[in-house]
Amino acid sequence: MQLTDSQIERYSRQIIVSGVGGRAQERLLAASVAIVAAPADAAGALAYLAGAGVGRIAMHPVGDRASYAALVARTTDLNPDVSVSLGCDEIPGPRDLILALIGDPPTAETVARLWRAPRIDAQGVREPRCPAAVIARLDAPGRIAILPAPPPCPLCAEVELLTPPGKRAGNAGAIAMVAVTEAFRLLAGIAGQQPEAVLVEFDGYVSRPRAFYRRRTSGGGGGKTRCVCEALS
Numbered sequence: 001m002q003l004t005d006s007q008i009e010r011y012s013r014q015i016i017v018s019g020v021g022g023r024a025q026e027r028l029l030a031a032s033v034a035i036v037a038a039p040a041d042a043a044g045a046l047a048y049l050a051g052a053g054v055g056r057i058a059m060h061p062v063g064d065r066a067s068y069a070a071l072v073a074r075t076t077d078l079n080p081d082v083s084v085s086l087g088c089d090e091i092p093g094p095r096d097l098i099l100a101l102i103g104d105p106p107t108a109e110t111v112a113r114l115w116r117a118p119r120i121d122a123q124g125v126r127e128p129r130c131p132a133a134v135i136a137r138l139d140a141p142g143r144i145a146i147l148p149a150p151p152p153c154p155l156c157a158e159v160e161l162l163t164p165p166g167k168r169a170g171n172a173g174a175i176a177m178v179a180v181t182e183a184f185r186l187l188a189g190i191a192g193q194q195p196e197a198v199l200v201e202f203d204g205y206v207s208r209p210r211a212f213y214r215r216r217t218s219g220g221g222g223g224k225t226r227c228v229c230e231a232l233s
Contacts, residue, residue, distance in 0.1 A: 058087030136179035
């Protein structure tokens with residue numbers, strides 16, 4: 001899609017940032033993201049991505065729906081280019097990115113359910129899974145998994161991403177916003193070529209990235225597990 005004059009004006013400060021430009025803004029407007037987070041964590045992510053012009057945003061409640069409905073209502077008037085909705089039981093599609101900010105057990109459970117659930121089209125045919133995910137663990141020690149394409153996915157990664165979280169990290173807010181920024185980079189197509197998944201580990205406010213892979217079986221042969229992201233793709 002080509003940017004209109006009003007959109008160029010609306011996103012001008014973002015477009016002139018090095019590495020963004022008009023093409024990245026067009027990709028953002030055509031992009032879809034599913035956000036899974038507690039209301040307090042979801043608010044900042046939703047405001048940032050809606051303001052940036054991500055075309056379709058689905059909020060997946062992990063608690064009281066009224067809190068998420070209020071977030072959606074407040075965001076509706078923020079940017080006319082953006083559609084924000086409650087995802088509820090809708091399974092993210094093959095073009096969506098899942099952004100998960102895991103700070104409590106229900107958040108981890110919701111991400112696991114969304115990823116495991118088979119996606120069936122109108123003809124009853126299984127569709128591919130989401131191609132990308134950004135999973136932030138807001139418990140100590142904080143970490144962010146950037147998964148450009150499975151495998152690994154949140155279920156089969158060698159690092160446990162969906163276990164019940166422990167005590168919230170003191171820098172959880174900063175970690176959450178770094179995760180949102182990484183989601184922005186993937187959606188805009190400015191993250192570069194990432195043939196491997198990346199895990200960003202935090203020691204206070206110091207971060208260290210490293211590659212990580214799909215976990216291996218504990219049985220003989222050292223073969224890799226077969227993940228739901230492969231079985232349904």
